[in-house]
Amino acid sequence: ILDQRLKKVVSYIPQGAVLADIGSDHAFVPCYCLQQNLVEKAIAGEVNVGPMEAAQAQVALVQLEDKIDVRLGSGLTVLTPGEATAITIAGMGGTLISTILEEGKANLSGEERLILQPNVDAVDVRKWLLANGYALLSEAIVKENEKIYEILVAQKGEESVYADDSEQREWELYFGPQLMREKAPAFVEKWQTEQQKRKYILEQMRQGTESDQLQEKIVKIEQLIQKMEEVTH
Ligand code: SAM
Structure with missing residues (x-):
């Protein structure tokens, strides 16, 4: 049930994680992860009632109500700090993702792995991560149905991927330090x-x-x- 974009996102979730998928819509990511025995349990967060109900329906359909908790609320506010060990936020603009992170800082323990998939403006996400002491562990870029998506993986830690030179760093934030070195098709x-x-x-x-x-x-x-x-x- 998962497309290539979301499969790539899922590939960065550590085995045995407690997953929070924010902006989960149909909860496809949490359902898939549990069906694959990748995660122990999951939380599906949604700010809108329609998608939240779609998530509940999907979770019921695959009989995972005891493993996936569907919650209504904005961004990370549905979480208590430390509750999740991996957080996915996918399929939104980078500006919205960075706002969700900024507004939900108090709901993070700092131990979580963040797996972020901005549709546009990935630069905003990289800037937020850098400003908040997150190291960029990996970056990926995938093309599907004529659309191109970036995926950023981060965890708290020393930032070493960016250049010291401030102009060079600005470009790395814009294009992605790893992506601009790799130059994938x-x-x-x-x-x-x-x-x-x-x-x-x-x-x-x-x-x-x-x-x-x-x-x-x-x-x-x-x-x-x-x-x-x-x-x-
Ligand atoms: N994550 C799925 C994916 O990548 O396919 C669904 C992406 S869908 C385009 C974006 C979802 O994010 C919508 O269901 C929307 O209701 C939800 N959303 C938008 N802002 C949000 C917020 N602040 N907190 C939680 N969910 C939000």
């Missing part, structure tokens, strides 16, 4: 597509009336395009 495709989009925007901007503000924006986009060129070669 999906990574190259993602940033080539983004580059094309920026080139189009740039053309539109160049046709606009000249102003210092516009000029500044143009220079920024030119730098970004140049960097996208570099990382995809």
